[in-house]
Amino acid sequence: MSSLTSPQAASSLCMTAAASGSLAKSPATRRSPASATIPATGTSSSLRLPARSSASSRSKLMLSRRAMLGLSGSLMAGAMLRPVLAAAPSTKAPEFSLFTKHLVGLPYDQLAETVAALGFKGVEAPVRKGGHVEPARVEDDLPKLVEAFKKCGVKIALMTTDINAVNAADRTEKVLRTAGALGIPSYRMKWYGYEAGKSHWDQLDAIKPQLRDLVSLSREVRILPGYQNHSGPKYVGAGIWDMAMLMKDYRADELSWNFDFFHATVEGGLSWPNELALARDHISMVYFKNFNWQGKLAEGCPLAEGRVGKDSVVQLRKSGYTGPVCLHVEYLKGKATDQGALKAAMEATRKDFATLKDWWA
Secondary structure (H helix, E strand, O other), rough: OOOOHHHHHHHHHHHHHHHHHHOOOOOOOOOOOOOOOOOOOHHHHHHHHOOOOEEEHHHHHHHHHHHHHHHHHHHHHHHHOOOOOOOOOOOOOOOOOEHHHHHOOOOHHHHHHHHHHHHEEEEEEEEEOOOOOOOHHHHHHHHHHHHHHHHHHEEEEEOOOOOOOOOOOOHHHHHHHHHHHHEEEEEEOOOOOOOOOOOOHHHHHHHHHHHHHHHHHHHHHOEEEEEEEEOOEEEEEOOOOHHHHOOOOOOOOOEEEEEEEHHHHHHHHHHHHHHHHHHHHHEEEEOOEEEEEEOEEEEEEEHHHOOOOOOHHHHHHHEEEEEOEEEEOOOOOOOOHHHHHHHHHHHHHHHHHHHHHHHOO
């Protein structure tokens, strides 16, 4: 077993992280995914009083202050509406997370040690049926998962859910309120689907009240919903345009995209940059994985070997994106609970992560 797969080395990493005190406490409230800061717009010299003071000059000063307050408010609103839009292309590497779907089944401590050994500081953790946490046990098990990751210096940047509406069947309120209380900042929604034989326009209209209620609850518990674009005729948002029309009624800190380059390339072919541009102002997370065409099917493959390439990173940088990036490794066979499959999963993840970092170098 390589050093990356050594349980002793991984455990040592977690113990070091816990002992060093490098782990910040989970925030009590969700922070905006904003990464850009507002530069100073003036200096103190611009606010100096004239030598003579009069009612007229005092009035002008008050107006000036009001104008500046208005300008500051506009700048702050603009920053909120574009949470990861920088003034110029960034050369800094983003914050990388790992989607841990291919590691489901591992005990929480081993899962956290494995992720830490691979070099990730964040994860997208499945909190859904068949995931690390079953919705029925979210109040008991999600705190345990968060704590296991914290010991290893890893945070849950995003959780994957089966939620796209507020209802008892999906335990929407329990899942979101528990996650919000633990400081998990965002969650991936379940996709909406089209039914054959029905008007697409009518179906989109029917989604609006579901989305409104879900955004309202998410805002209340301070957790950001994100919608992933998929590929195929049954998925709302596969071509971006339809879901973007629903999303434009909300600010980017109320409803966002988890933009998937795999699916955007499958759907968009040569026009995927248009899909990226359309979604851009509401993107809170970007997904990287890859595929090759096998006849009419898009088959997953290692990140370095498929249709998605470094040009996607170039386009992101041109757009000023500085937000988080998540690696998906979904082409593997076997279960992580099998030692041989786990070793293969770690090796594949290590190689894909190296490719992703190289694209950003």
